[in-house]
Amino acid sequence: MRIALAGAGAFGEKHLDGLKNIDGVEITSIISRTGEQAAAVAAKYGAKHSSTELEDALARDDVDAVILCTPTQMHAAQAIACMKAGKHVQVEIPLSDSWADAQEVLRVQEETGKVCMVGHTRRFNPSHQFVHNRIKAGEFNVQQMDVQTYFFRRKNINAKGEARSWTDHLLWHHAAHTVDLFAYQAGKIVKANAIEGPIHPELGIAMDMSIQLKSESGAICTLSLSFNNNGPLGTFFRYIGDTDTYIARYDDLVNGKEEPIDVSKVAVSMNGIELQDREFIAAIREGRDPNSSVQKVFDCYRVLGELETQLAKG
Secondary structure (H helix, E strand, O other), X not given: OEEEEEOOOHXXXXXXXXXXXXOOOEEXXXXXXXXXXXXXXHHHHOOOEEEOOHHHHHOOOOXXXXXXXXXXXXXXXXXXXXXXXXXXXEEEOOOOOOHHHHHHHHHHHHHHXXXXXXXXXXXXXXXXXXXXXXXXXXXXXXXXXXXXXXXXXXXXXXXXXXXXXXXXXHHHXXXXXXXXXXXXXXXXXXXXXXXXXXXXXXXOOEOEEEEEEEEOOOOEEEEEXXXXXXXXXXXXXXXXXXXXXXXXXXXXXXXXXXXXXXXXXXXXXXXXHHHHHHXXXXXHHHOOOOOOEHHHHHHHXXXXXXXXXXXXXX
């Protein structure tokens, strides 16, 4: 399986590190914003080709699939370009920053038949897999999820502290993780509300946001998001259920009393990104629809579109 990666920044390297652990996978092309960065990452991971243009990778015979870790605003158009070029594609979250674009990506996927997977990593983290397995077994039902997504990002920088060429977004990027996960664990979302705080004068985005969700099962979710939080970074999920309480932090899980739960046997790795990439490769090889395919996460983008409309109305 020969892979091209576009967007060799902080998150792109996480994928490259995960792909190294998957048998039969070769990184053949690295695409990045500058030629210097593309060449340096290609040398680090043994890719024979590097460029600043995605089209260069799509034209190559030694590329079977593409992983997109590019700016949010490019995701939909690039995913479509990959599929139309005959390549399978995994696009990092979010699939798009509009409901219309999400619909177009799904249309092209259905037209081409290519695997199109979206990086909804929470479906793959061992912590959330543990909870999902208990739900499927009938041992646990979500009554409420309380989720906090916090960063300290008052300047346009990435996870490495480097300047970004694009602006991140709480709704279309960070809320997408929880909106999809809540539906995955508790059922289709039937009601959603959102409010946002002041718009940052330079970044042009809301730095704080609050979202409420209700699923068809009757479960509720409260999501708080902030780029203003000067403290521990990341997302913390509290599952309150009919039989247990769980707190998930990425790949780790504790119960409501903060007692650790061993999730090391849930999957073949403790790395959610690696597990996500394993699913992408396996789905291509097996000719099947992956978990977090565009079809399976599609309804998340309907909800985000509805919330965007709410916010626009003030």
